[in-house]
Structures are given as structure tokens and as C-alpha cells.
Amino acid sequence: MSSLRPFHALDLFRFNATNLDPLTENYDISFYLNYLARWPTYFCAVENARGRIMGYIMGKSEGHYTNWHGHVTALTVAPSYRRLGLAKMMMDELERVTDSVYRGYFVDLFVRVSNEIAIGMYEKLGYSVYRRVVEYYSGGAGFAGDEDAFDMRKPMSRDKKKESVRENGRDYHVSPEEVWF
Amino acid sequence: MSSAPADRKNQMVRDQIEAGQFKQALQLCNRRIKKGEKTEYLWALKAFVLTQIPGPANAEEAEQLARTLSDKTPPVVATDVLGLLTRVWVQLEDTAEVLNVWERAVKSQPQNEDLARDWFFMAIRMEDWRGAQKAAMNLQTKHTKRRDYFFWAIVSCLLLHNSLPEGVPERKLFGTLAYRMIDKARNDTPADTTIIPARGIQTSQEINLMLELIPHINPQEADKLCLEVLNSNNLGVDSTVGSGDWWGLARKRLDLLEKTEDWKTLYALCKSLLPGGNSENGDSANGEQSKREITGRGDDWRVWKGFVQAAGKLYDAGDKSVSQEALEKIVNHRKIAAAGSSRNGDLALVKFASFFHDKSDGPEGTPTLQEAVEEYFDRICTKNCCFEDLQEYLEMLEDVEQQDFLKYVEKKIASMPQEMENQTIDAINAIINQQKFIYLTSISKLDTASPATTKTVTAFVTANIQIYTNALQLGTKLLVTDNQYGDDAALLSVMGLIRLFTLTPTDQAPLYQSIVILETLLQKSKHNYQALLLLVRLYLLIGSIGQAVTTYPRLNIKQVQNDTLSHYLTTRISTLLPNDRRVSVLISDALEIYDSSRAQSANMLQLGFERGGYAQMMGFIELSQRIAGSVCRTMGEIELHRISRLTSTPSPEHLQEVGVKGQVWDNRDFDVILNSELSSKPSFESTIRLGPKPAERWALSFAAVESIVDSLKTGTKPPYIDARVTEANGNGNASTVAAQDPSTIITLAINNDIESPPSDREFTSQEIQFLRLLTTISDLVTAVHKKSAESVTSLLEQQLLPSTLDSLPTETPDWSLLHTLWLTKDSCIVVALLVDFLRKHAAKVIKSNALTGLKEAAGKMKKDVEEKAREVVKELEDEEREQKLVDQVLSEEGVGKWLRKEEVWGGVEKVVERVGRVREGIREAVRGVSK
Structure with a gap:
């Protein structure tokens, strides 16, 4: 069973099932609190019946004019709770908040080009590659060296003409400096 | 405004402060003042430097300088000077002056909004809620166009309310004020939200603030009032304003309806x-x-x-x-x-x-419940979470029903197709869930050793080893960051082996077998954190502490995890391997979280106000308080102090004072390790702890130990002694006085511990013995300072150290032996310090040969400890014993049959190598005591 709820500052003591996973980054405390202070409705946890955190999502709103959008900063599900649709549940909520609260034109996220499972999942959720960000990720646990990222997007209802997405985005290369909003 | 050269000179002083060179910083200030420089900033800087150098004369001079600046007419208004003055008054523990100096500044420039905001944020950053409340009220009355100031005032009133003790009239006053203000905002918010007045509620965070505030102010009617808000047209769950956090508010409404x-x-x-x-x-x-x-x-x-x-x-x-x-x-x-x-x-x-x-x-x-559980298993059996979803309900079934359920599960699994690879993976998941059910319904109930128990558990262990082995062939394409499909089966086999060990602790073979299993697992699933945490604990339990220290960094523990997870390695570590430099580095690194948290929390509180994240503020403050008062922090500091004592290295400068200040919080995470025990039984994790779980009582007692040791080293009279005199005069607060006396703290803690049920105890028997010695030493210190010769003499007649170590069991050396030896060594060191103290301060009342005798006894006992360690190392080097252990580990009758297999486990040679490495790890740890 799973239940979505707002993330709370004290959850930082209780998210080890997710954050001991090598693919989940551990930021300093201020990083999480900054998101909680600025975008509280974009920061949610999924818990089981015993109140154990199974995963969480944190995001933000950024950009200007037609680039105003929701961004997925982190999405993680603990290894024991994968293949249960939790990522979709959290992404649905982030999209709902982007669409109805922040009125963003699209939602975007970055994913390692080697992470085919995640790319496949996002494609199933309606995301497509908008551009390839060269050497966006630096090497870390389990990774040999720097790695490119795909910037994937999904248009929201405000983007009526679907101008926030493009065909063949995988062939469109940019540097990391070009993707800051 | 300061000129550029002055800026550079100020920077030089600040650099010295940053480097902790306060005397040099003071010299720089004095030199400039001598040359005739008289800026407010320089004076304030000097006052601040003076507060950093101990001594009453420095404090007095700092106060004089600060007083001159604080009483100046016209008042000081430069924010950098005000900031320094604030820090000076805080150091001098005069918060009323902090308020005064800012209030005068802001009053002198009522339209200066920046100055008023600086006051507010300074107070917030210092967690001076009274100052913050005054500053916020000033902002909201003077700058009425800014709606955020109105909400800052509400939050500040609430923070002040929460900080005041129950029963203080002011508490109620500020609570009511906060409530009235937000209630007005609520009433000013129309249902039609096209135009909301500036001071109406406009965001979901403000609704959440109101819901947060109500229970503090009106606990009796809070549920009703909150439901009214959540059902209202203007601010309810379905209102336009509420839609910003629709789901958060909807959940709150469900919680309240359930509660009511x-x-x-x-x-x-x-x-x-x-x-x-x-x-x-x-x-x-x-x-x-x-x-x-x-x-x-x-x-x-x-x-x-x-x-x-x-x-x-x-x-x-x-x-x-x-x-x-x-x-x-x-x-x-x-x-x-x-x-x-x-x-x-x-x-x-x-x-x-x-x-x-x-x-x-x-x-x-x-x-029926059994039918429903079976149906659920039918649908979800291939998911890892199936077991934890069903555990609660399975425990409700009668034994017979549980057995029927297990039969059903077996049938279901037998009928699962396994032609395709993904079908086989699904079947493996279902089988592992089945094994967890078996553990829950059969293994968890076993609590007495018998041949039948061994047979049942061994069958369970080998079944799981087989499942793990079979599953490995499915995982050849997995990524390096993935875990193998059968890992949980291997963990279950370890849980079974640990069960055998806890039932017969003298037989360590199951521990070695568990280590072989986990080491093998971690070759194939490099990041399986369950296995890593378990392995760290098992190395510690068995006494191969160096291997635990080597393995722990593979968990990549960072940031706040240091507070929640470092205890898996560092609990009692100073009594296990104090001589390994890596240990103190690991603890010091983990302790950094507390300094960084302090700085970050202040910034985050400010950001919370600036961004209108009002509903988060209480969480931020609680997080900050829980980290600052974390029991892990005190435990880490205690471990570092003991390491420095046992290794004769200087104690960490920045941790001179081991602190238990204010409320103690336990943020440790014990739930992260797999658990399939019945809910009525202790968790699996608790069965592999190194002694009772240390918590507040432990931290308070060992912090008291450090204060006793400190008074032996410095010879200065501890403040509690004078406080005791005050108590004797009838003017003191008895509980406060008692709380400051380390001897009383420790005695109370020991008595409470002994009276507690076993699951709530915090001390090992060795620790109790050590603490009792320290209470006697503390009483001796008190008697010396009170010049009570009679007490000194009678206390010294007690036997301070054990006379012999002969009764110490050494057949199966493990963590407990190391713990005893190092604690005894620490006792000898403390007794030697006592002798030095008595020679300096009580030479007249104690015969010199009594002190020499005591020092010799401590020296002898230290040598005995070292000799005992050498004996144990010799025993551990006995090849025959090691071979016997290897034979047990590889016994054909149990899991050994599997570990002998070349494929997966590496065969007999690999097992021999692994067992040998663990034995060498234990020898290395024990050798450390002998040096």
C-alpha cells in the first residue's frame, strides 16, 4: 500500500531506505530545506502503512514566459519498492501541481543517457527528449566518468501548441551552461 | 562608512578570529586603537574578540566596551556594528541588551525598513524569539503595505509562545495575539478570491500556518476549529486558495475526521x-x-x-x-x-x-481473512513488498490458518510458469516472500536452543542459500548498481544463522558462516546496503573491528545520515579499537554535520520567512533542535575524548566540553535493516547490537565522566561544589543543584538502569563498574575541594580497581572482551590521574605511601590488561583451534555443505581464507590492547 503526502523537514531522519541507494544523491540539509521553503507542494513522499518512506520527489518551478515550467530535481524509490508504480504516482502529482498551481507550460527533468530503464519509464509517462546536455553528470558511485544527460519534457495543458517539445531532440546537443534558467 | 584601508585592517582581524587566533586579533585591535582609530566597528570588534578569550578581566572589558556602544547617543545604527554587538551580548549572556541596542537603533530611524528587517533576521538567526517578535511587530505596524510582515508577526508570536514554559501568562498572551491576527486574516478572506485584501489569507502555506497554530493556542477545540477551516468556502480543501496544497489539506481533513x-x-x-x-x-x-x-x-x-x-x-x-x-x-x-x-x-x-x-x-x-490474504498473495506475490503488506494480517490468523496459508502459497508457487526469464524472476520473488512468511510464522517463535530448533533453523538457512544460489544465474545482465534478485534469500539465511547464534552464543560458527555469506553477496551486489550494515555489525560483534571500519565507508554515509546511521559503527567504538586512527577520523567527520547544521538552519529559517514557507517553520526549528540535541552527537564526542585518553593523544580542541545541553533527542535509524520478526518480538536488528542500546542516560553519564576527568586534569574547583553550599544554606533549587553534580547524575542513571526492564537498559556491566569507580572519584574530588579529610580517607579505603582479571572469559574472544579490556585500561588511566590530582591538592591529608600504592595498583592492572591481551592473541594464533572453527563453519550437516561449493562460494579454500582474515582482524584488535 502506498500513500502520497507532503514531505516534512523531519523526514530527513527517515529517508535512509531511499538514500542509501547508490543512485540517490545525499545533499546537505539546506538543499532540502531550501526546496521545502520555496516549493513545498513540489516536495512529496510516498509512505507505506507503517509510515516508512518508500520514495520521494522534489521539484521546483523556474523559467520565464513560455519557458515557465516545473522541474523534477530528484525522484527516487527505495530498491524494495520498485515496480509498484510509485514513480508514476509522484510524477502525476508533480504534473498536477505544475499544471494547476504554477500554470507551467511543461515539466522537464534530466536523466543519464545510459539509464535506459528510466528513459523508457519517462517515455511511457509522456516525456520525450528535448536535447542532449553534454557532460552534465560528473562521475560518482558506480560511474566511470562524466556523462551526458537527456533533458526530457512533457507539455502541460497551458502549452496548447506543444511548443515546448521537439522531434529528434536526441540529436540536439547543448552544454550544461545553456540549460540554466 | 569604513574606508578601504580600514576594511582591509578589519579583514585581518576577522582572519585571525576565523583561525582561532584571538590573542593576535586582540593585538591588532589594540594597536589600531593606540594609533587613535576610534570607529564603532573597531570597538565592537575588540569587544567581540575579548569575549573569545577566557578570563573575568576580558569579559569585564568586553562588557565596558559594549556598554559604551550600546548606550551611545545617537544610537549605533550600522548593521555590521549592531551584528557584532549582538554577538558580544549573547556571549555575555545578556539578551536584554541585544533587544535594547536594536530597539534604540530602529527607534532612531523609524522609516529605515532595511534596518528593521535586519533586526528581525538577526533575531531569527539567533533564535531570539522575543527579539524576533518585537522586530516583526515593529515591521508590520510601520510598513503596513507589506503583507508578509503581517505574517512574520504571526509566526514570531507563535514561536515566542512555543518557547515559553507552560503556565507562564505571557505564553497565553502571545498565543492569543497570533491567533487573533490570523483569525482576522481568515475573516478578511472572501470566498470569491478575485480580490483578496492584502492581509487576507492568499496562499495554502498561510492556511497551513493557521492549522498549525490552532492546536497550540486552543488545544481543547483545535480539531473542531481546524475542520471548520478545512470545510470553509474561502479557505477549505476545495477553495481556490486551498487548491495550492489540495492533497495536503485533504489528508489533514481525513486525519481530523478519524481523530474526532x-x-x-x-x-x-x-x-x-x-x-x-x-x-x-x-x-x-x-x-x-x-x-x-x-x-x-x-x-x-x-x-x-x-x-x-x-x-x-x-x-x-x-x-x-x-x-x-x-x-x-x-x-x-x-x-x-x-x-x-x-x-x-x-x-x-x-x-x-x-x-x-x-x-x-x-x-x-x-x-475470511485467510481467503483475503491468499487472494492478495495471488495478485502481489511477485512484489518485494508483499510480505510487509501482509505481515500484520498474517499475525492475526490462528496457527492452523497460518499453516494452511503456507500450504496455499506453496501450491501457488508450484503453479507459476517459469518458461521465460522474467517468469523465473517473478517466481524467485514469490519464493522469497514465502520464506519471509516461514521466518515469521516458525523461526521467529523459536527462543530455546534444542536439537529440534537447530534442525528447523538449519533447514530454513540451507533452503534460502539454495534460493540465493539459483537466483544468481538470472542476474548476469544486471547493472553494477543493482542488487541480485535473490539477495533477500541470502539475508534470510543470515537471519536464521544469527538466530542459532543468539540461542547458543558460545558457538560462533554461525557468525563466521554469516560473514562468508555476506562477503560473497557483496561481491555480486556491491551496493546492497542491508548486507553492508549487517556485515559491519557482525565484524564488530565477532571482534574483527578493523574489518568493520574498512567496510563502513562503502555505505557512503553523508550529511544528515551521519546523525541517523553512523551509530551502526561508532557505538562504543572507543572501547573496541581506539588505537586505529581511522576511527577518530570517521567520528570527527560524522560530527561535522552538527556545526554545518547550525549555520544552515539559521539561513533556512530566514529563507522560510522570505519565501513565505510559514507552514515549514516549525519543522525547520524542530529539525534544528533535534540535530543540535542529538544523542549521537554527545556519543561521538564522548568516544573521541576516550580515544584521546586511551591513546595519549590531545583531546580534540573544538570539543573541550562534552555537551548535553537542553533536551536530548534520538534520531538514530534502527529500522533500515530487514526485519521479519513477529511484532511481539524484538526486531532482528536488536539481536545483533553490541550490548544494550546507549541513549540519553548513557550520554548524560559519560558526559559527566568527562567533566570528572576534566576536573582531575585541571584541578579547578567544579562549579557544582559551590552550588552544593548554596543548597545547604537553603537558597538553592535542589533539583538544579543535584543535576550539576556528576556523581549524582551517574548514580541516578545507574539506579534507573538497573531498575529498567532489560530492553530499556543502556549500560553494559563493564560500563556500570567503570561508572561506579568514577562516582567514587567524583566524591573524592568534592571532598578534597571541601577540605574534608575524613571523607577523603574513607573514600580511599574503598577498592577502586578490580584486583584481578583471572575470571575474564577468553575462550571466544569477541567485542565484549575488547570492551572489558579497554574499559579496565581506561579505569587505570583515570585512577592515575586521580593520584596526580591528590598529590597536588590533598598531599597534606593523605599519606604519600597510600598514593604510591594506588598508582602502583593502577600500573599493575594496566600491565595485567596488556598481558591478558597477549595471552588472548596467543590463543587466537593456535592453528588447531582455527582449524576446528573452519571445520565447524564447513560442517556437512548444515550450511557448510553449500559453502564448500566452488561455484558462487569459492570452495573450501576461500572459506578458510575468509575465516582466517576475520581471525586476523580479531587478533589485530586484541593486539591493540597489549601495546
Whole structure:
């Protein structure tokens, strides 16, 4: 069973099932609190019946004019709770908040080009590659060296003409400096 | 304004302060003042430097300088000077002056908004809630166009209210003020939100602030008042303002309805929220109606749980039609929900059945709990979470029903297709769930050693080893960051082996077998954190401490995890391997979180106000307080101090004072390790701890130990001694006085510990012995300072150290032996310090040969400890013994049969090598004591 709820500052003591996973980054405390202070409705946890955190999502709103959008900063599900649709549940909520609260034109996220499972999942959720960000990720646990990222997007209802997405985005290369909003 | 050269000179002083060179910083200030420089900043800087150098004369001079600046007319208004003055007054513990200096500055420039804001943020950063409240009220009355100042004032009143003790009239006053202000904002908010007045509620964070505030101010009626807000048109869950946090507010409403036991409303609301309900708010991001029908926002366990619970309660109250309707709703949902959709509806049926389990009753069509559990297993058995979803319900079944369920599971698994690879992976998952059920229903119940128990557990262990081995062939394409499909089976086998060990602790073979299993697992699943945490604990338990220290960094523990997880390695580590430099580095690194948290929390509080994240503020403050008062912090500091004592290295400068200040919090995470024990039994993790779990009592006692040691080293009179005199005069607060006396703190703690049930105890028997020695030493220190020769003499007649170590068992050396030896060594060191102290301060009342005798006894005991360690090392080097152990580990009768296999486990040679490495690790740790 799973239940979505707002993330709370004290959850930082209780998210080890997710954050001991090598693919989940551990930021300093201020990083999480900054998101909680600025975008509280974009920061949610999924818990089981015993109140154990199974995963969480944190995001933000950024950009200007037609680039105003929701961004997925982190999405993680603990290894024991994968293949249960939790990522979709959290992404649905982030999209709902982007669409109805922040009125963003699209939602975007970055994913390692080697992470085919995640790319496949996002494609199933309606995301497509908008551009390839060269050497966006630096090497870390389990990774040999720097790695490119795909910037994937999904248009929201405000983007009526679907101008926030493009065909063949995988062939469109940019540097990391070009993707800051 | 300062000129550029002055800036450079100020920077030089600040650099010295940063480097902790306060005397040099003071010289720089004095030199400039001598040359005639008289800026306010320089004076304030000098005052601040003076507060950093101990000594009453420096404090007095700092106060004089600060007083001159604080009383200046016209008042100081430069924020950098005010900031320094604030720090000076805080150091001098005069917060009233902080308030005064800012108030005068702001009053002298009433239109200076920046100055007023600086005051507010300074107070927030210092957690000076009274100052913050005054500053915020000033802002909101002087700058009425800024709506945020109005909310800052509300939050500040609430923070001040919460900081004041219960029963203080002011507490009620500020609470009422906060409530009145937000209530006005609420009433000013129209239902039509096209135009909301500036001081009306405009954001969901402000609604959440109101909901946060109400229980503090009016606890009796809080639930009712909060529900009124959540049901209201202007600020309720379905209002325009509330839509910003629709789901957060909706959950709060469900919680409150449950709390107030308004089952009818809860039922109706949950029903409307569930998929296929009549909610208007369940649209998915793209507004797809058909999608909402199946996966609407209400398909959340919180809603299903409320729905089933309310139906059950209404049934009990006689409204049986509702439960019939609820059952139909669940059944229909499960019919139309697509395969692979959320399992909430499935589990709702189990919960529904569980409600009628003891009643042998329920609406028509209600399955028995056993049927419901079986049906759930049918659907979810391939998911890892199946076990934890069902555990609670399985425990409700009778033994016979549990056995029937296990038979059903076996049949189901036998019928699962395994032609394709993914089908086989599914089957492996189902089998592992089955093994967890077996552990729960059979293994967890075993609590006495017997041949039958050994047989049952061994069968379980080998079955799981086999499952793990078979599953490995499926994982050849997995990524390096993935875990193998059968890892949980290997962990279950370790749990079984640990069960054998806890039933017969003298037989260590299961521990070695567990280590072989985990080391092998971690070659194939490099990041399996369950295995890593377990392995760290097992190395510690067995006494191969260096291997634990080597393995721990593979967990990549960072940031706040240092507070929640470092205890897996560092608990009592100074009594296990103090001589390994890596240990103190690891603890010091972990302790950095506390300094960084302090700085970050202040910034975050400010950001919370600036960004209007009001509902988060209480959480931020609690987080900050819990980290600052963390028991892990004190434990880490204690470990570092003991390491420095045992290794004769200087104690860490920045940790001169081991602190337990204010409330102690326990943020440690013990739940992260797999657990399949019955809920009535201790968790699996608790069976592999190194002695009782240290917590507040432990931290307070050993912090007191450090204060006693400190008074021996410095010879200065501890402040509690004078406080005791005050008490004797009848002017003191008895509890406060007692709390400051380390001897009393320790004695109380020991007595409480002994009286506690075993699960709540915090001290090992060795620690109690050590602490008792320290209480005697503390009493001696007191007697010396009070010049009570009689007490000194009678205390010295007590036997301070054990006379011999002969009774120490050494057959199976493990952590406990190391713990005893190092603690005894520490006792000898402390006694030697006592002798030095007595020679300096009590030479007149104690015969010199008594002190020499004591010092010699301490020296002899230290040598005995070292000799004992050498003996143990020799025993550990005995090849025959090691061979016997290897034979046990590889015994054909149990798991050894599997570990002998070349494939996967590496064969006999590999096992011999692994056992040898562990033995060498133990020898290395024990050798450390002998040096």
C-alpha cells in the first residue's frame, strides 16, 4: 500500500531506505530545506502503512514566459519498492501541481543517457527528449566518468501548441551552461 | 562608512578570529586603537574578540566596551556594528541588551525598513524569539503595505509562545495575539478570491500556518476549529486558495475526521475521493476523465484505510448497509482496475476482512481473512513488498490458518510458469516472500536452543542459500548498481544463522558462516546496503573491528545520515579499537554535520520567512533542535575524548566540553535493516547490537565522566561544589543543584538502569563498574575541594580497581572482551590521574605511601590488561583451534555443505581464507590492547 503526502523537514531522519541507494544523491540539509521553503507542494513522499518512506520527489518551478515550467530535481524509490508504480504516482502529482498551481507550460527533468530503464519509464509517462546536455553528470558511485544527460519534457495543458517539445531532440546537443534558467 | 584601508585592517582581524587566533586579533585591535582609530566597528570588534578569550578581566572589558556602544547617543545604527554587538551580548549572556541596542537603533530611524528587517533576521538567526517578535511587530505596524510582515508577526508570536514554559501568562498572551491576527486574516478572506485584501489569507502555506497554530493556542477545540477551516468556502480543501496544497489539506481533513471519530462524514468523504467517486478534484494533470476513473487521486492508501475503517465503525454502530456498500465498492474497483494498477484496493479487501475476522460476521460476500490474504498473495506475490503488506494480517490468523496459508502459497508457487526469464524472476520473488512468511510464522517463535530448533533453523538457512544460489544465474545482465534478485534469500539465511547464534552464543560458527555469506553477496551486489550494515555489525560483534571500519565507508554515509546511521559503527567504538586512527577520523567527520547544521538552519529559517514557507517553520526549528540535541552527537564526542585518553593523544580542541545541553533527542535509524520478526518480538536488528542500546542516560553519564576527568586534569574547583553550599544554606533549587553534580547524575542513571526492564537498559556491566569507580572519584574530588579529610580517607579505603582479571572469559574472544579490556585500561588511566590530582591538592591529608600504592595498583592492572591481551592473541594464533572453527563453519550437516561449493562460494579454500582474515582482524584488535 502506498500513500502520497507532503514531505516534512523531519523526514530527513527517515529517508535512509531511499538514500542509501547508490543512485540517490545525499545533499546537505539546506538543499532540502531550501526546496521545502520555496516549493513545498513540489516536495512529496510516498509512505507505506507503517509510515516508512518508500520514495520521494522534489521539484521546483523556474523559467520565464513560455519557458515557465516545473522541474523534477530528484525522484527516487527505495530498491524494495520498485515496480509498484510509485514513480508514476509522484510524477502525476508533480504534473498536477505544475499544471494547476504554477500554470507551467511543461515539466522537464534530466536523466543519464545510459539509464535506459528510466528513459523508457519517462517515455511511457509522456516525456520525450528535448536535447542532449553534454557532460552534465560528473562521475560518482558506480560511474566511470562524466556523462551526458537527456533533458526530457512533457507539455502541460497551458502549452496548447506543444511548443515546448521537439522531434529528434536526441540529436540536439547543448552544454550544461545553456540549460540554466 | 569604513574606508578601504580600514576594511582591509578589519579583514585581518576577522582572519585571525576565523583561525582561532584571538590573542593576535586582540593585538591588532589594540594597536589600531593606540594609533587613535576610534570607529564603532573597531570597538565592537575588540569587544567581540575579548569575549573569545577566557578570563573575568576580558569579559569585564568586553562588557565596558559594549556598554559604551550600546548606550551611545545617537544610537549605533550600522548593521555590521549592531551584528557584532549582538554577538558580544549573547556571549555575555545578556539578551536584554541585544533587544535594547536594536530597539534604540530602529527607534532612531523609524522609516529605515532595511534596518528593521535586519533586526528581525538577526533575531531569527539567533533564535531570539522575543527579539524576533518585537522586530516583526515593529515591521508590520510601520510598513503596513507589506503583507508578509503581517505574517512574520504571526509566526514570531507563535514561536515566542512555543518557547515559553507552560503556565507562564505571557505564553497565553502571545498565543492569543497570533491567533487573533490570523483569525482576522481568515475573516478578511472572501470566498470569491478575485480580490483578496492584502492581509487576507492568499496562499495554502498561510492556511497551513493557521492549522498549525490552532492546536497550540486552543488545544481543547483545535480539531473542531481546524475542520471548520478545512470545510470553509474561502479557505477549505476545495477553495481556490486551498487548491495550492489540495492533497495536503485533504489528508489533514481525513486525519481530523478519524481523530474526532466522525465516521459518517469520513466514510462519505473517502467514498467520494476513491476512484469512481464523485470528487471534482481528482483530475489528473491532463484532465483525462477516463484515467481518473481508475487512478484518481483517491487511489491512495490513506483514503482506502479511512474508507474501510469508517465502514467497520459504522457496522459496529449498527449501520450494516454501509459495510455492504463498501464491500461492493472494493470488489468493483478490483474488477475494473487494470492489471498492474495500485495494490491499494487489493489490500483494502484484506483490511476489510480483518475487521470481521474475530467477529465471524460481516456483510454477505465478505471473504475470511485467510481467503483475503491468499487472494492478495495471488495478485502481489511477485512484489518485494508483499510480505510487509501482509505481515500484520498474517499475525492475526490462528496457527492452523497460518499453516494452511503456507500450504496455499506453496501450491501457488508450484503453479507459476517459469518458461521465460522474467517468469523465473517473478517466481524467485514469490519464493522469497514465502520464506519471509516461514521466518515469521516458525523461526521467529523459536527462543530455546534444542536439537529440534537447530534442525528447523538449519533447514530454513540451507533452503534460502539454495534460493540465493539459483537466483544468481538470472542476474548476469544486471547493472553494477543493482542488487541480485535473490539477495533477500541470502539475508534470510543470515537471519536464521544469527538466530542459532543468539540461542547458543558460545558457538560462533554461525557468525563466521554469516560473514562468508555476506562477503560473497557483496561481491555480486556491491551496493546492497542491508548486507553492508549487517556485515559491519557482525565484524564488530565477532571482534574483527578493523574489518568493520574498512567496510563502513562503502555505505557512503553523508550529511544528515551521519546523525541517523553512523551509530551502526561508532557505538562504543572507543572501547573496541581506539588505537586505529581511522576511527577518530570517521567520528570527527560524522560530527561535522552538527556545526554545518547550525549555520544552515539559521539561513533556512530566514529563507522560510522570505519565501513565505510559514507552514515549514516549525519543522525547520524542530529539525534544528533535534540535530543540535542529538544523542549521537554527545556519543561521538564522548568516544573521541576516550580515544584521546586511551591513546595519549590531545583531546580534540573544538570539543573541550562534552555537551548535553537542553533536551536530548534520538534520531538514530534502527529500522533500515530487514526485519521479519513477529511484532511481539524484538526486531532482528536488536539481536545483533553490541550490548544494550546507549541513549540519553548513557550520554548524560559519560558526559559527566568527562567533566570528572576534566576536573582531575585541571584541578579547578567544579562549579557544582559551590552550588552544593548554596543548597545547604537553603537558597538553592535542589533539583538544579543535584543535576550539576556528576556523581549524582551517574548514580541516578545507574539506579534507573538497573531498575529498567532489560530492553530499556543502556549500560553494559563493564560500563556500570567503570561508572561506579568514577562516582567514587567524583566524591573524592568534592571532598578534597571541601577540605574534608575524613571523607577523603574513607573514600580511599574503598577498592577502586578490580584486583584481578583471572575470571575474564577468553575462550571466544569477541567485542565484549575488547570492551572489558579497554574499559579496565581506561579505569587505570583515570585512577592515575586521580593520584596526580591528590598529590597536588590533598598531599597534606593523605599519606604519600597510600598514593604510591594506588598508582602502583593502577600500573599493575594496566600491565595485567596488556598481558591478558597477549595471552588472548596467543590463543587466537593456535592453528588447531582455527582449524576446528573452519571445520565447524564447513560442517556437512548444515550450511557448510553449500559453502564448500566452488561455484558462487569459492570452495573450501576461500572459506578458510575468509575465516582466517576475520581471525586476523580479531587478533589485530586484541593486539591493540597489549601495546
